[in-house]
Amino acid sequence: MSTPQGWEEIRAEVLRRISRRDWPPGAIIPTEEQLAAEFGCARATVNRALRELAGAGVLERRRKAGTRVAMYPARRATFEIPVIRLEVEGRGQRHSFRLLEQAEAVPPLAVAARLGLAPGARLLEVRTLHFADGKPFLYEDRWLNPAVLPEGLPPDMQATSLNEWLVKTVAYTYGDIAFSAESATPDEAALLGVAPGAALFVTERTTWAGDQPITSVRLAYAPGYRLRTVV
Amino acid sequence: MSTPQGWEEIRAEVLRRISRRDWPPGAIIPTEEQLAAEFGCARATVNRALRELAGAGVLERRRKAGTRVAMYPARRATFEIPVIRLEVEGRGQRHSFRLLEQAEAVPPLAVAARLGLAPGARLLEVRTLHFADGKPFLYEDRWLNPAVLPEGLPPDMQATSLNEWLVKTVAYTYGDIAFSAESATPDEAALLGVAPGAALFVTERTTWAGDQPITSVRLAYAPGYRLRTVV
DNA sequence: GGGGTTATTATGTGCAGACATAATACACAA
DNA sequence: TTGTGTATTATGTCTGCACATAATAACCCC
Missing domain, CATH: 3.40.1410.10 (Chorismate lyase-like)
Structure with missing residues (x-):
């Protein structure tokens, strides 16, 4: 992949860097602005990707403090409640x-x-x-x-x-x-x-x-x- | 509530209308544009609220067809996979x-x-x-x-x-x-x-x-x- | 040096506009 | 009637900008 396009590809790229341990558990990853500059997209697009990963429990985000890889990047799973x-x-x-x-x-x-x-x-x-x-x-x-x-x-x-x-x-x-x-x-x-x-x-x-x-x-x-x- | 502000309040208002059966299961709800006009906000804000509800299984969305209340608005639940x-x-x-x-x-x-x-x-x-x-x-x-x-x-x-x-x-x-x-x-x-x-x-x-x-x-x-x- | 106030910073959310995409509806032709 | 192509439409996503908010860092005063 050259540079990821669209928030889903950005999410995939971030996940890849985490599993390659470029960004190990606990590490702070670049800010939205830096990633947006690297990927050549708007900050909102990076935000969407990182927000999804935070929702899945892979990242932890705090204002001002930045975004870090969860210490135990255990995922959240979802299941249906069927009739x-x-x-x-x-x-x-x-x-x-x-x-x-x-x-x-x-x-x-x-x-x-x-x-x-x-x-x-x-x-x-x-x-x-x-x-x-x-x-x-x-x-x-x-x-x-x-x-x-x-x-x-x-x-x-x-x-x-x-x-x-x-x-x-x-x-x-x-x-x-x-x-x-x-x-x-x-x-x-x-x-x-x-x-x-x-x-x-x-x-x-x-x-x-x-x-x-x-x-x-x-x-x-x-x-x-x-x-x-x-x- | 007068008019909801912010995507979370919009989500709550939509959920309220569904549980009041203003919009019963299977019904098509107004388009994002109409809701944005009613709530006095941008379409992106309505989109965020409706997208979350679709993710929870309450709404079903299809391009061009519009957004409808799920026939069985059974929710999706999430749980953690802990260490x-x-x-x-x-x-x-x-x-x-x-x-x-x-x-x-x-x-x-x-x-x-x-x-x-x-x-x-x-x-x-x-x-x-x-x-x-x-x-x-x-x-x-x-x-x-x-x-x-x-x-x-x-x-x-x-x-x-x-x-x-x-x-x-x-x-x-x-x-x-x-x-x-x-x-x-x-x-x-x-x-x-x-x-x-x-x-x-x-x-x-x-x-x-x-x-x-x-x-x-x-x-x-x-x-x-x-x-x-x-x- | 300690404590409290202020400035800075990264994320959270909002807006308006634009184009992409998918799915439907319609018109038209075979 | 049936199939096909085209126009329409609602959602999906992106951009660029702005301001809000929370948390940290820096500062100043005592």
Whole structure:
């Protein structure tokens, strides 16, 4: 490459210099202005490239102090939070689900705490079993804040999964996610058709719209599930 | 809010209109030019805000076609890929590790395939057990391409974990990651001090520098581990 | 020499204008 | 009707400039 053109090529060139250890971890790299002069482009173009790399965790930038290679240039990876139906269909399988329970109840303390609600507040619990090609795929246990449902639940809970309806109806502005591995309880094992104690991939998500809690959900995937992404 | 100022406020305002369903999923939103006129700012500022939202999966943009709210505005979440020592210390615990094995060998077919190497190519296998406050934390099984180690392995494998040394020495340009839950094999159970069959959180990473494979590693975390992030 | 104020500096963001690019819509011809 | 070429349009990116902001460095005064 002669001189990089466009912010993507500049990003690639900077990354190359880092992996060649021209700029080792911790080193300060030239200022935007210097790089712009070297590459023969505007400072804004260099800024765009360096900003992306800082967002990926490769660089650390501070005003006045300059830009340095991160001491541990570990990258940030991103993954999608899919709608369950699309996740199943994306594997080339047919999605279906069965509504197990739908009832108003007082949630466990952990759920109330995660949502920032007073203990004893009543929520709506919806438990659903999802299938891929008719075989159990994941068990969804969802606690829902009724206050965010002005028109109540969707008209036809048998046709559209709550998961999908929520995503399209109540956009959230903030959420947290945790992944873990758990041993299947006897109940979960029976639902998913596996041996008790089997290793299940579990994701727990809690979402808010502004400062109002929407829902806290626990998804337990049948064994064999893998969450993939690239860096 | 009167009129948003700065790209972050514009991003917030657009997100607000989406969650208020002024712009429901699938709807086309005004062009950058129209929004710039409405907000009284330059098109570049609107572009920055909309680009960020597209990166988060909330909007979908296509030239000429315009910008629309994603049909399933499921967000993209990002998480860090930490150095193991920092991950342990970040929990307020003391990190240590024990080198279990370090030997040249022919890797299993799955590993060779992941790295894109001919079956039968010899790699370096390094197995390490990491501890948090002296208790087993995770079991690391790493296959390493010797070709990327011009000066060989780090001088004292007992002092710096290979994980950390690699991150600081061989920057990668591409990688893929998979998370899953697996039942502990008898060997893993013994190493981690848990019952055989316990649910382990497993991450598998493979990384390349350019088109040259660097390493493929499998990390099996002791029960209780949670990978967290926010959206 | 120490402490607080001021100047300097690199990044962060903004603006207006320009051209590139991709994808659509339309007109026209076979 | 069907296919093809062309005009249109919204986004993608770049330039050059400006000012804001944060953090460091320098200075001055006591």
